[in-house]
Amino acid sequence: MSKQTVAQSDINAVLWSAADTFRGKIDSSTYKDYILTMLFIKYISDSYKEHLAEYTEKYNGDEKRINRALSRERFVLEQSASFDYLYEQRHNPEIGEIINKALEKIEDENTGKLRGVFRNIDFNSETVLGRTKERNALLRSLLEDFNEISLKPSDVGREDIIGDSYQYMIEQFASDAGKKGGEFFTPSMLSELIARLVEPKENDRIYDPTCGSGSLLIRVSNQVANKKVAIYGQERNGQTQSLAMMNMYLHGIDDAKIEWGDTLANPLHLENDKLMKFQRIVANPPFSLEKWSMGFANDTSDDKSFVMESSLDPYRRFEWGIPPKSKGDFAFVQHMIHSLSNEGTMVTLLPHGVLFRGNSEKKIRESIIQMNLLDAVIGLPGNLFFGDVSISAVILIFKKNRPRKEVLFIDASGAECFEKGTNQNKLREIDIQRILNAYKEYETLDSFAYKASVDEIIENDYNMNIPRYFESHYNEIRINMKEVKEDIHAIKSKISDLEDKMDKYLEKLGL
Structure with a gap:
C-alpha cells in the first residue's frame, strides 16, 4: 500500500464545504443525513474502484476471476451505483432520483449488510431539498464537493480515518443542532467515561437500547483490544439508525445488529421470545421522555384515556412500578436491568431527578x-x-449479583472537575481518570466520594440526592472567630478612611 496522501483534516474540510452548501437552506439536523450518506457512498465506491484495478492487474483482465474476487469484498457495487457514475450525472435534471436508485441498488447488492440502511433518506425530496432547480443545484454542488478528494484505501492509509471523520462530523452537527443534537450524539469525553466504567471483556455482548448514531457503542468496543465483542443496538428514529449502521461499517464493525423501532414497546433483540441478555449495557436514553408508553396502547386509545399497566408488557419489565407518563427514565432503566445477564454491568446516563423524585419512581x-x-x-x-445548560445529569452503575452492600456516591460536579467552555463545559482526561480511580478504590474520599450503606439509603427514605450524602461528611473548616472579628474591624476602618477622603474631594469640587 502506498503512503497516506489524504489527512483527516482534508476529509473534514470536504465535509465542511459540503455543509456550507446546505447551511442556511436546510436545518443541520436534516442535512447531516445527506452529507454523511454521500461520504459513505464515496468511501465504498473508491474502495471498490481501487480493488477492481488491483484484481484486473493481478488476473490480467480475466473477468471471471476478477468478479469472483470482487464478490468477496466487504461491499459489492454496480457501476451505475458508484460515486463516479453519480458525478457524471450531476447535471442530469433527474439527479435526485438517480441517486435514490443508486442507493436502492447498493442495498439490493448487499442485502445481508445494508438492508434498509438508506430507506429513510430521500435525495429527491421536494419537501426537504426544495423544488427541482434548487434541489438539483444542491445535489450537484454536493457531488462536486466530494469529487475533490480520494478516499481510496491507499490514499487514506489508516482504515478507521473515514470513521473518525464521520464521528467528528456527527459531533459537529450535534453541536450545531443545539438541543436536538442530544438525540443522536453523546459528547465524546462523556462517552469515553461511560465506556471505561462499563469495562467490557472479550466475547461480551454489548447493548445500547437507545443507540442514536452508535458512537457510544463504538467507544465501548474500542476498550477491547481485539474488538472481539458482539454489538447490539436499537434506535427509534429511522434516519439516526441509518447513521448508526454506516458509522459501524466505517469503523470496521460489519456484524453489528442495530435495529429500528421503539425499544420500550417493541424490543427487537430477543431469544426464545424473551429479552436477550447482555454482559454489558450502556445508554444515554432521552431524558424524561414524555408519552413513553403510548406504544403499548391499542388503536382505539388516545393520550388522555390511555393508562399504562404492567400487564400490557409481555416481558414483565414494569412490575416494580409504572413510571410517570411524562417521565420515561425508569422505563428505560427497568428495560435494561431486565436485559442484563447475571454478573453483568450496566452504565447509564440519566437526569438528576431520578435520584429523588417521588411516587412510582420512589417505589422503583x-x-x-x-x-x-x-x-x-x-x-x-x-x-x-x-x-442546553440546564441539564443536570448523573451516571448510574448497576451490577447483577454484586457482593457488596454499599453504594458509592461520587460528586464530580465541582469546578475543579471539568474545563469551563464558552458554550459548553468539557470533561478532560484528568477528570475522567479521577472518577475512574475513585470508583475503583470504592472508598470515602474527602468531598469527592462517599460510600453509603444500603441501610443508610433506606434511612434516607430511598432519597439518593447526592448532596444529602455529603453535607454531613465534609471536613469541617475550623474558623477562628477572634481573627474574623479583627478582619471585620480592619475593613470597617478602611471604609471609614475612604469615606473621609471622598468627602474632602467632594468639598473641594463644591459638591
Whole structure:
C-alpha cells in the first residue's frame, strides 16, 4: 500500500464545504443525513474502484476471476451505483432520483449488510431539498464537493480515518443542532467515561437500547483490544439508525445488529421470545421522555384515556412500578436491568431527578436498592450537553449479583472537575481518570466520594440526592472567630478612611 496522501483534516474540510452548501437552506439536523450518506457512498465506491484495478492487474483482465474476487469484498457495487457514475450525472435534471436508485441498488447488492440502511433518506425530496432547480443545484454542488478528494484505501492509509471523520462530523452537527443534537450524539469525553466504567471483556455482548448514531457503542468496543465483542443496538428514529449502521461499517464493525423501532414497546433483540441478555449495557436514553408508553396502547386509545399497566408488557419489565407518563427514565432503566445477564454491568446516563423524585419512581428505587442492584451514583458537571445548560445529569452503575452492600456516591460536579467552555463545559482526561480511580478504590474520599450503606439509603427514605450524602461528611473548616472579628474591624476602618477622603474631594469640587 502506498503512503497516506489524504489527512483527516482534508476529509473534514470536504465535509465542511459540503455543509456550507446546505447551511442556511436546510436545518443541520436534516442535512447531516445527506452529507454523511454521500461520504459513505464515496468511501465504498473508491474502495471498490481501487480493488477492481488491483484484481484486473493481478488476473490480467480475466473477468471471471476478477468478479469472483470482487464478490468477496466487504461491499459489492454496480457501476451505475458508484460515486463516479453519480458525478457524471450531476447535471442530469433527474439527479435526485438517480441517486435514490443508486442507493436502492447498493442495498439490493448487499442485502445481508445494508438492508434498509438508506430507506429513510430521500435525495429527491421536494419537501426537504426544495423544488427541482434548487434541489438539483444542491445535489450537484454536493457531488462536486466530494469529487475533490480520494478516499481510496491507499490514499487514506489508516482504515478507521473515514470513521473518525464521520464521528467528528456527527459531533459537529450535534453541536450545531443545539438541543436536538442530544438525540443522536453523546459528547465524546462523556462517552469515553461511560465506556471505561462499563469495562467490557472479550466475547461480551454489548447493548445500547437507545443507540442514536452508535458512537457510544463504538467507544465501548474500542476498550477491547481485539474488538472481539458482539454489538447490539436499537434506535427509534429511522434516519439516526441509518447513521448508526454506516458509522459501524466505517469503523470496521460489519456484524453489528442495530435495529429500528421503539425499544420500550417493541424490543427487537430477543431469544426464545424473551429479552436477550447482555454482559454489558450502556445508554444515554432521552431524558424524561414524555408519552413513553403510548406504544403499548391499542388503536382505539388516545393520550388522555390511555393508562399504562404492567400487564400490557409481555416481558414483565414494569412490575416494580409504572413510571410517570411524562417521565420515561425508569422505563428505560427497568428495560435494561431486565436485559442484563447475571454478573453483568450496566452504565447509564440519566437526569438528576431520578435520584429523588417521588411516587412510582420512589417505589422503583426501593426495588432497585432492596435487590442490591445499584453500585454507584456519579454526579456530573452542568452544561456538558449540546445546546442546553440546564441539564443536570448523573451516571448510574448497576451490577447483577454484586457482593457488596454499599453504594458509592461520587460528586464530580465541582469546578475543579471539568474545563469551563464558552458554550459548553468539557470533561478532560484528568477528570475522567479521577472518577475512574475513585470508583475503583470504592472508598470515602474527602468531598469527592462517599460510600453509603444500603441501610443508610433506606434511612434516607430511598432519597439518593447526592448532596444529602455529603453535607454531613465534609471536613469541617475550623474558623477562628477572634481573627474574623479583627478582619471585620480592619475593613470597617478602611471604609471609614475612604469615606473621609471622598468627602474632602467632594468639598473641594463644591459638591
